[in-house]
Amino acid sequence: MKTETKQAVNKQRVLPPVFQYPSAAVPLLITQGAEALLYRSTYLLPSIPCALKYRPSKPYRHPILDVRLTKHRILSEARVLVKCKREGVPVPAVYALDEAAGWLMIEWIEGEVVRIRLNEWLKRRKDEDLAEGVDDEQLLELMTRVGSAVGRLHAVGVVHGDLTTSNLMLRPRSREGLNGDLGAAVNTLEGDIVLIDFGLASQSQADEDRAVDLYVLERAFGSTHPRAESLFGEVLREYGKSFKGANVVLKKLEEVRMRGRKRSMIG
Amino acid sequence: MALLQTLHLEHLPSSHAIHAALYRDIKNATHLQQQLLNGNTDFEYAFIDAGVIVSKIHALAAAYRAVNDLLENRLRSRNVHSEIVFSLSPNNNIAESFRRFGITPTTTNLLIIKVSTPTSPAAASEVQEHLTSSIEGEQVPFEDSVLSQMTDVARIKKIYKLNSGGGGGKKTGQVNGAKGDERKELEVLVLGAMALRGVTN
Numbered sequence: 001m002k003t004e005t006k007q008a009v010n011k012q013r014v015l016p017p018v019f020q021y022p023s024a025a026v027p028l029l030i031t032q033g034a035e036a037l038l039y040r041s042t043y044l045l046p047s048i049p050c051a052l053k054y055r056p057s058k059p060y061r062h063p064i065l066d067v068r069l070t071k072h073r074i075l076s077e078a079r080v081l082v083k084c085k086r087e088g089v090p091v092p093a094v095y096a097l098d099e100a101a102g103w104l105m106i107e108w109i110e111g112e113v114v115r116i117r118l119n120e121w122l123k124r125r126k127d128e129d130l131a132e133g134v135d136d137e138q139l140l141e142l143m144t145r146v147g148s149a150v151g152r153l154h155a156v157g158v159v160h161g162d163l164t165t166s167n168l169m170l171r172p173r174s175r176e177g178l179n180g181d182l183g184a185a186v187n188t189l190e191g192d193i194v195l196i197d198f199g200l201a202s203q204s205q206a207d208e209d210r211a212v213d214l215y216v217l218e219r220a221f222g223s224t225h226p227r228a229e230s231l232f233g234e235v236l237r238e239y240g241k242s243f244k245g246a247n248v249v250l251k252k253l254e255e256v257r258m259r260g261r262k263r264s265m266i267g
Numbered sequence: 268m269a270l271l272q273t274l275h276l277e278h279l280p281s282s283h284a285i286h287a288a289l290y291r292d293i294k295n296a297t298h299l300q301q302q303l304l305n306g307n308t309d310f311e312y313a314f315i316d317a318g319v320i321v322s323k324i325h326a327l328a329a330a331y332r333a334v335n336d337l338l339e340n341r342l343r344s345r346n347v348h349s350e351i352v353f354s355l356s357p358n359n360n361i362a363e364s365f366r367r368f369g370i371t372p373t374t375t376n377l378l379i380i381k382v383s384t385p386t387s388p389a390a391a392s393e394v395q396e397h398l399t400s401s402i403e404g405e406q407v408p409f410e411d412s413v414l415s416q417m418t419d420v421a422r423i424k425k426i427y428k429l430n431s432g433g434g435g436g437k438k439t440g441q442v443n444g445a446k447g448d449e450r451k452e453l454e455v456l457v458l459g460a461m462a463l464r465g466v467t468n
Binding site: 042 | 276281331335429455
């Protein structure tokens with residue numbers, strides 16, 4: 001109780017002015033990472049939801065370095081997002097930013113992350129006692145969409161840097177999904193893939209960086225959804241078709257698998 | 268219904284209201300531009316050529332950025348109104364931004380934005396009254412349906428360098444299929460370009 005109020009006071013003090021100015025609803029804290037706080041809020045009008053990403057200053061950093069890092073990270077994330085949007089990669093749009101104050105406002109993506117949807121889907125199948133490999137077209141199809149989205153990202157010269165099933169959103173396809181009969185066969189794996197959280201993204205065309213993206217994603221599927229791991233080949237198959245040079249990346253992936261994400265510093 | 272719209276944008280102090288008015292077929296563009304050039308303080312408005320505005324959101328985004336920069340004490344141009352015009356720009360050239368987005372003698376459709384601030388508060392009725400007496404043209408609602416008839420999409424694409432034709436094998440993989448509303452897509456690209464203005468480092 002006491003710590004709670006303390007925290008609240010603390011937060012009140014560190015949040016930049018943008019949080020204090022009135023909005024239809026108080027920004028709602030959605031999630032907190034090591035570097036940033038993510039709020040749900042509104043942009044310009046109460047009818048436009050947005051994600052407000054705030055990077056608080058780190059007291060343990062030298063103040064000058066701290067300001068520089070924050071600026072740099074906000075700008076690089078925004079730049080990568082704008083580039084992706086321009087090239088047709090499914091990512092949130094950039095609305096506004098204030099690198100000096102440490103915040104970035106981007107499009108709010110409806111839906112849920114793949115990790116959650118996949119768990120729901122796998123659980124339901126377990127409850128229905130369906131064996132692996134039976135009627136899993138929906139999962140296969142999801143893997144295809146993931147492979148295509150990641151391929152598109154890499155094709156435009158961007159690597160994500162933290163590609164996990166928590167950074168892939170499934171956005172419901174407008175309307176149809178809502179009007180459809182919700183009772184019978186709702187496909188929890190339906191929706192458009194949207195890539196999110198570009199906090200660690202960078203512009204790179206290196207096969208190594210691309211392969212590491214795939215490796216991290218493969219591990220994410222493997223660790224949180226062991227039963228989905230076997231279908232990861234489907235992601236890679238679609239990825240291989242998505243741009244020229246993708247096959248070289250797949251070759252590189254085999255190398256990365258042998259040694260892990262970090263490259264050896266010897267020799 | 269009043270044609271002048273007054274808005275309080277999200278995440279701006281309530282003391283900074285935004286008034287917006289849209290005019291069609293204005294006749295005295297040269298005179299209006301001259302008032303700005305002369306620094307006539309009765310004409311503290313953002314006069315925007317409606318032809319380069321995609322939507323309400325586009326215009327409001329510029330107002331939001333300008334007011335935020337005003338509050339953070341980092342205006343790059345003369346005042347918050349010229350800053351709104353400058354905020355529409357994808358680059359740091361202020362003079363160029365006025366030529367592209369601001370009023371020129373050939374402007375026919377004019378979007379006017381007025382920011383009320385604590386130091387120079389402006390009530391909707393006063394603003395409307397002054398505009399009515401100064402603008403020779405037909406006032407129309409500040410709505411997307413009206414704006415969209417004025418929008419010169421080709422010009423906007425050129426200014427924001429969105430002519431995707433060149434290289435890159437565009438949209439080879441429309442990942443999620445089905446193309447959405449084209450106007451919305453344009454809007455989103457424009458907002459991104461504006462947000463990145465002045466971004467170095």
